[in-house]
Amino acid sequence: MTAFSRRHFSVAVSAALLGLVLFAAGPQAARAQGAAPVAQTEAAKFVQELGNRAILELTDKTIGDSERVDRMRAMLRQSFDETAVSRFVLGTYWNRATPAEQNEFIGLYETLVSYTYAGLFKKYSGETFQVLRERDISGDIVVYAQINQPSGGQPIPIEILVRPTDGVYRAIDIKVEGISMPLTHRKEYASVIQRNQGQVAGLLKILREKSASLENSSARAN
């Protein structure tokens, strides 16, 4: 009887403890699914910081358009491998361009991307950025993340391809909902070059005009 009751007691206590643990862990586990990153490796940390910085600096409602563009440009220079991205965007045309043309392209492309992202982030408000997991593809790392919307709508899936160079991480591709901006630009610019007798110079001329018109409209807005 005593033995039984002791066993009974210990079973009851274990059950209660288990229940308590489950009860306490339940909501936390659920929250962890939606909040805490899986493992904070260097690449994941780099991407989390990049995302936090983008949302903090670029969605700021107190700054003007040109300040937003400047901030985006600073982030591109610091956290992106602009040469690698430019090479990818020009594709086969990279090797046909002269070094001077390659350099000019990197600069003009930086301007265009700064305006594009600044324009997109301007519409954001209250979103949060969250790294989910990562995958090593021998040397480079794909970091999967999402943007959580304040309205509680479906999170927006993000994939960032990160490259470690001399111990420094830099992004080389970003996909939003499966859509890559560099890939879109690569297709678009190939079309522009083809429609300009296959000349990179033709693309650069149009890029110069586009970049000037973006800068003018931004200057007028301020």
Next chain:
Amino acid sequence: MSIAPVSRSLYLSAALLGAALVPNLALATPLDDRREPLAVGAQWANEPRAGDLQLEAQAQIDIEDENDPLEGLNRGIFEFNRVVDGIILKPAAQIYRGVLPQEAQDGVRNFLRNLRSPIILLNNLLQGDMQAAGNTIGRFLLNSTAGLGGVLDLAGERGLPYRGEDFGQTFAVWGIGDGPYLMLPILGPSNVRDTTGIVAEWLTDPVNIALDNNDLEYLIYVRAGFTGIDARARSLDVLDELERTSLDYYAAIRSLYRQQRANDIRNSRPSDDEGRPNLTRAQAALPDDVVSFRPSR
């Protein structure tokens, strides 16, 4: 200017005719000419890294798909669509967004999505995706009743989010390629496979058939109109931004449409995810091929 109430059968014959004619053009281009050699290393001065190869392989697949033999005609239709958009669709979408509060817009979208439940279910089944079929049924039952005929997306709030399916995606899951790119008047970017899917949906959609059989055909057009305005209203900012920063708007839209559809077909899973079902062979083969293209040391 108003869109003439073209009789449904006339519209269908035209679309079917187009779908029947265009694939022949695809055959005129030998496959080898549309595919660039996979000399991926050549683009990169230094030794290519895995990420370069992944990007390249992705780009190569897209080049293979570039496939736009009707580009001249498509660009003409694209310009026509931009004019129509500027006169009718965009202003309507702006008014719609400006007048209706966000909750009402969401209600309209939820209602329209709920109406698509039978066609989504059919496609879930045709794709052999039983789990998605279950989700579609669950969503339809809950939203149609407690969700006030679909106006409220209660299922979405309870972890059963909307996931659209259409015949174009089903054909892709069956392994049918997308065929030449097509710019459809009013309806916008498409390809032969997806256009065929639109026709198939138009023919089989039980909601539209029921409306047709009860002399309520005009409601089919009301529904189509609201679907178009809802979609346009939600893409106002993104498309404005794209138009503002693009050098070749047509080519940008063409690439975006491809990537968007590939993402839909993958059901938004990452292209190189481990647990990837329902991929076409080319997509499924990507990650392993990328690794095998790496130069051996």
